[in-house]
Amino acid sequence: MRVREELAVLDEQLAVLNDAADDARIRSLVSETPIAGHDYADAQRSADAANRGRTALSAMITELERRQDELLGKLVVEPR
Numbered sequence: 040m041r042v043r044e045e046l047a048v049l050d051e052q053l054a055v056l057n058d059a060a061d062d063a064r065i066r067s068l069v070s071e072t073p074i075a076g077h078d079y080a081d082a083q084r085s086a087d088a089a090n091r092g093r094t095a096l097s098a099m100i101t102e103l104e105r106r107q108d109e110l111l112g113k114l115v116v117e118p119r
Contacts, residue, residue, distance in 0.1 A: 042100050049093050056086040 060082040067079040 042103065046096050049096060053089045053093055056089050060086040
């Protein structure tokens, strides 16, 4: 299923974005400069957006599976 492949790729990207946001947060705490704080906010916004995208993609997979099960159920002929 192509959507599952997209989810796997997004999971890999999300791991990188979350690591970058964590690193930026630590740099921000250590340096206490406005630039570091801004970098952290940018990195966290990117990670948050990716997380929202993953949630939406996961919901799409759930809905597609539900619709697939529904259609397969209609194909099955019940014994009379």
